[in-house]
Amino acid sequence: MTVESTAARKPRRSSKRTSAAKTPQSSEPELVQLLTPEGERVEHPDYTIDLTADELRGLYRDMVLTRRFDAEATALQRQGELGLWASLLGQEAAQIGSGRALRDDDYVFPTYREHGVAWCRGVDPTNLLGMFRGVNHGGWDPNSNNFHLYTIVIGSQTLHATGYAMGVAKDGADSAVIAYFGDGASSQGDVAESFTFSAVYNAPVVFFCQNNQWAISEPTERQTRVPLYQRAQGFGFPGVRVDGNDVLACLAVTKSALERARRGEGPTLVEAFTYRMGAHTTSDDPTKYRADEERASWEAKDPILRLRTYLEKQELADEAYFSALDEESEALGKRVREAVRAMPDPDRMAIFDHAYADGSPLVDEERAQFAAYQASFAEEGN
Amino acid sequence: MALEKMSIAKALNESLRKALDTDPKVLIMGEDVGKLGGVFRITDGLQKDFGEDRVIDTPLAESGIVGTAIGLALRGYRPIVEIQFDGFVFPAYDQIVTQLAKMHARALGKIKLPVVVRIPYGGGIGAVEHHSESPEALFAHVAGLKVVSPSNASDAYWMMQQAVQSDDPIIFFEPKRRYWDKGEVETDLIPGPLHKAATVREGSDLTLAAYGPMVKVCLEAAAAAQEEGKSIEVLDLRSMSPIDFDSVQASVEKTGRLVVVHEAPVFYGSGAEIAARITERCFYHLEAPVLRVGGYHVPYPPARLEDEYLPGLDRVLDAVDRSLAY
Numbered sequence: 001m002t003v004e005s006t007a008a009r010k011p012r013r014s015s016k017r018t019s020a021a022k023t024p025q026s027s028e029p030e031l032v033q034l035l036t037p038e039g040e041r042v043e044h045p046d047y048t049i050d051l052t053a054d055e056l057r058g059l060y061r062d063m064v065l066t067r068r069f070d071a072e073a074t075a076l077q078r079q080g081e082l083g084l085w086a087s088l089l090g091q092e093a094a095q096i097g098s099g100r101a102l103r104d105d106d107y108v109f110p111t112y113r114e115h116g117v118a119w120c121r122g123v124d125p126t127n128l129l130g131m132f133r134g135v136n137h138g139g140w141d142p143n144s145n146n147f148h149l150y151t152i153v154i155g156s157q158t159l160h161a162t163g164y165a166m167g168v169a170k171d172g173a174d175s176a177v178i179a180y181f182g183d184g185a186s187s188q189g190d191v192a193e194s195f196t197f198s199a200v201y202n203a204p205v206v207f208f209c210q211n212n213q214w215a216i217s218e219p220t221e222r223q224t225r226v227p228l229y230q231r232a233q234g235f236g237f238p239g240v241r242v243d244g245n246d247v248l249a250c251l252a253v254t255k256s257a258l259e260r261a262r263r264g265e266g267p268t269l270v271e272a273f274t275y276r277m278g279a280h281t282t283s284d285d286p287t288k289y290r291a292d293e294e295r296a297s298w299e300a301k302d303p304i305l306r307l308r309t310y311l312e313k314q315e316l317a318d319e320a321y322f323s324a325l326d327e328e329s330e331a332l333g334k335r336v337r338e339a340v341r342a343m344p345d346p347d348r349m350a351i352f353d354h355a356y357a358d359g360s361p362l363v364d365e366e367r368a369q370f371a372a373y374q375a376s377f378a379e380e381g382n
Numbered sequence: 383m384a385l386e387k388m389s390i391a392k393a394l395n396e397s398l399r400k401a402l403d404t405d406p407k408v409l410i411m412g413e414d415v416g417k418l419g420g421v422f423r424i425t426d427g428l429q430k431d432f433g434e435d436r437v438i439d440t441p442l443a444e445s446g447i448v449g450t451a452i453g454l455a456l457r458g459y460r461p462i463v464e465i466q467f468d469g470f471v472f473p474a475y476d477q478i479v480t481q482l483a484k485m486h487a488r489a490l491g492k493i494k495l496p497v498v499v500r501i502p503y504g505g506g507i508g509a510v511e512h513h514s515e516s517p518e519a520l521f522a523h524v525a526g527l528k529v530v531s532p533s534n535a536s537d538a539y540w541m542m543q544q545a546v547q548s549d550d551p552i553i554f555f556e557p558k559r560r561y562w563d564k565g566e567v568e569t570d571l572i573p574g575p576l577h578k579a580a581t582v583r584e585g586s587d588l589t590l591a592a593y594g595p596m597v598k599v600c601l602e603a604a605a606a607a608q609e610e611g612k613s614i615e616v617l618d619l620r621s622m623s624p625i626d627f628d629s630v631q632a633s634v635e636k637t638g639r640l641v642v643v644h645e646a647p648v649f650y651g652s653g654a655e656i657a658a659r660i661t662e663r664c665f666y667h668l669e670a671p672v673l674r675v676g677g678y679h680v681p682y683p684p685a686r687l688e689d690e691y692l693p694g695l696d697r698v699l700d701a702v703d704r705s706l707a708y
Contacts, residue, residue, distance in 0.1 A: 109453075137484075141492040148456070149488050153480045159446055160481070163453020170435060171457070190477070193446035200441060354491040355525050357549035361577070362624040363525075 031241040031273050034248040037301040039309025047252040053316045059100060059247050060311060061325055063092040063304045066116040068329040069125045072336045073115075073132070077282040081340050082132045086113045090245070090277030093303030094210050096120060097250025098178065098272070101258055105146065105175040107168075109161035112150040113210075114180050121147040125332070126339040135346055155181055155188030158207065162194045165203035165261075176261040177205045178254070184215025186231065187223045195235040195267070204261035206254065207232075207269045210244060212276035217289040232269035244274030245303040275301075348374070384569040391561040393535040394424050396569070397542035398462065402432045405460060408546060410437045411447055412464030412500075421466055422502055422561055444474035451497050452481055460496045460546060468503040468555075469512025475520075482551045483526030494549040498542075503531075504595045504645050505692050506559035508685040515682050516646035521553045522623035522655075529623040530576060531555040533597035535565035537580075537620060540573040548576070555622075557595035577621035579629040585615035588639040588705055591630055591656060593619040596643045596693065603698040614702065622652050630656060631663045638669035639705045643693055648676040670708035675701045 032044055051059075070088050077085040088095060095116025102108065102120065110117055118128055122145050130136040131150065138149035151157040161179030168175050185191050186209060198205050211228055213220055220228070232239030238260075242253040250272055257268035275298035279286050311317040352367040388396070401408045410425055416439040419426030429437035440447050444465060451461035465471045471478075478499065485495055505514035522529045528550050532538040538556070545552040574580075582597060583604050590600040597618045604614035615633055619625060634640045640660055642653035653674035660672055675693045683691045 136490060137488040139488075139490040139492075142456070142489060143493070149485070151481075153476065156449065156477065156481050159449025159477065160453040160456060162446075163450030163455075164457045165453070166450060167454045167457030167459055170459075189473075190445055190449060193441070193443040193449065196441050196443060197446050197450050354487045354489075356528070357486055357491070357494045360528070360624050361626075 031243045032249045032253050033243040033246050034252060035246045035306055035310060037245070037306050039306045039313060041248075041310065044249070044252075047249065047256060049248050049252040051248070056307070056311060057317055057321065059096055059251070060304070060307050060317070061328075062096040062100065062116070062119060063247065063307070064325055064329055065332055066092050066096065066119050067304060068333050069119070069336055070115055072333040073129060074278070074282060076129075076337065076340050077132070082129060082282075083134045084132050084281050084283060086132075086281045087278040088113050088115050090275045090298065090303070091210055091212055092116055093247035093307075094208075094244040094250050094272035094274050097247040098208050098254040098270070101251050101254035102178065103175070103258075105173070106258065107146045107148070107161075107164055107175065107177045109148045109157040109164070109177065109179045110150055111154075111157065111180050111182065111185070112152050113182075114150070117180065118147055121145040123147050125336055126343075129336070129340050130343065133340060133343055135343055155185035155190040155194075157181070158185070158191050158194035159197070161205050162198045162201075162203050165198065165205035166201050168204055169202070169264075174262045175204070176258040177203075178208055178258070179205060180208050180210065182209065182215065183211040183213065183220045183223055183228060184218065185209075186228050195232070195237075195269075198267040199235045199237055202264065202266040204264070205267045206257040206261060207267060208254065209269065209271045210274055211271050212244075212274050214276050214280070214286075214290065216280040216284060217286075219290075227271070229269055229271035232267075237267045237269065239269040239271065241271045241273055244272030245298075245301045245306070247303060247307060274303075385566055386569065387564055387566050388535055389562050389564050390532070390535050390538045390557070391422060391424055393539040393565075393567050394542055394556065395426055395428070396567075397539045398425060399428060399431070401462070401543065401546040402428060402436060405546075407458060407460045408436070409454060409459050409461045410464070411440050411451055411461055412438075413440055413442055413447075413466050415439060415464050420464055422558065424500070424556070424561075425464065444470055444472075445477050448474040448477040448482060448497075448499065452477065452485070452495060455495050455497050456493060462498040462500060462546060465499060465501045467513045468501055468515040468517055471499075471501055471517065474499075478521070478527070478551075478553075479524050483524045486550070487526060495551050496546075496549050497551045498545045498548075498554050499551070500554045500556060502558035502561075503555045504557055504559060505682065505688045506595065508688070510685070511682070514685075514688065516555075516644065516677065518553075518555055518622050518644075519646055519651050522652060527551055527553055527623060528577070528621070529553045529555065530621045531557060531594035532620065533557065533560070533582075533592075533594055533618050535563070536567045537618075539567045539569065540571075541576060541620065544573060544576040555594060560595050560598065563598070577624050577626060579620055579626040580618045581615065581629070581633065582618045583614065583616040585613040585637065587613045587637060588641065588702055589615045589617060589630070589633040589637045590641050590643060590698065590702070591617045591619055591633075592643040593622060594645075596645060599693065599695060599698060600643055602695050603702065606695060606699060607702055612702065612706065625652070625656065625659075627656075627659050627663065630660055634660055634664045635667045638667055640668070640672045641675060641698070641701045641705055642672065643675045643698055643701075645677055645692055647679050648674045649679045651676050670705045673701045673705050
């Protein structure tokens, strides 16, 4: 596999693709695709993939369980158990494909929507829910799974990923770093600066942009006049657009970009062309700004359905497999539901913990004042 | 025993050299810090001796400098970044406030961010706009950051050593107009705590509290007041976050009067916080309200007018007189 191809097809956002199983022959931009929306395997001149039946079923299982977890979290928000949820619905292939391309020693810098990547890294799904319930701001150990904390400020983490990758190169390691961000973030200065820094220092980082077409209510047209993957060229590294709803293509393209980074050839921008099927978050109302027809057109490109079609056609999975997976999904949903409901509020004194690593006399003083204030109520009660 | 007389600039340079020499994880990053040695030559000669991998010329992008330093810290490095001038830190303000200051707490203590952000600050050098500001309160207000400023060569050397060893992010304000002031540096001593104030002149009638470039002005004012028979104590706060209120309190309990002096605007400045805390702690010891001397609530003026804006000897003495008149 190589990533020399920067060819990609212009997006056709409202028309259903009917002849996707064609290899691009012209100079017309094309997105890399290995599995069509109809579930047919197609070849690409620059990217190949050869997976066992187990591996294919594994990708399918990852996507199904991630979607189930996501649906449970949305439901938990509606039930008042979570304050907010940012759904990844529709972006499962982009996240599982790129997430499964990673090695254990690679490092991930996510936004706040990379629940599928977290799954691939072995982060327990319930860990992701603490910040959305409001019991912490993240709180997991990033170094346990080489999966950094969710970053809410748009685009900030692309610089952290670049710095981390500069450190990897200094250490002489052959690990790679991947920075996730979205089409909205592509307008942020930090993202442009991360492109500059990673290029001039030749840092082993992959910029994985999930272009889900919407930054809350603003379409991609409000962020850019050129296809996003083409931005890379101006910074001096390759960009490639991949069908973000094709888990096989996302896996192949990301793997290729990671290998390029490992070889010391520097950064790559991957634009995963996908769609945010749900709202921006549970606080959002997309009916105010986008048409139902658009969503319907993307439903036909569903990432899970196309892989299921392929597995069935190729007889790589039978009804027993699918029903067992359904049971596993429901068990996951139940486990998440119970874990969230049992998640206690932190002790009130915890607000003073961890403001500083080496402590601070000011925080100590305020902690003592707060404790004394609270204790005064206990005394009154006696 | 190694006692040497050197400028603040040289003391910082020696301290950075020692940090690079002692810990292979220490890095220096910034604009022009390599061959040029920085626009103030604070990193002079360091790239030559430690290489381009450890003394790193960066693209001209302050957010990128701090953001990548955060990433390097997450990888186990201890970056010391240079912001070229005070007024240029604001593109990095987002990374400093939303990421550098909060990431340790976000991880519930599981990761540390040992990053030092060096900022030459303050006026008095006849510069163009954005080269003379004192934005320390904007950083001191942010939980998760520690903010310090040395006033002399010995502190420059030792406070930098301690800042590099700190596991918390430190905003290190360097008094740029004092860079060439010389003082004795004892490089073998065991320094006191980084965030403790120092009594740099003892007195009994009034306390002047200052930091960075204003300590020298306060010492001159105290000497001038002495000629009029007034005994002024001068405290060098050294740290604007946390502030060593205990030392200020002890001094004010002795003198009964406090004047806080800084170049930064008085409005919402660190003097306001000190005045409020000391009034609360020392209410029955105070003979006069806590007074403040500092910049005005205007954009930093053009160089030809900066002496009108900056607190000088006379304005400090005027405040001393006003306090003693109560």
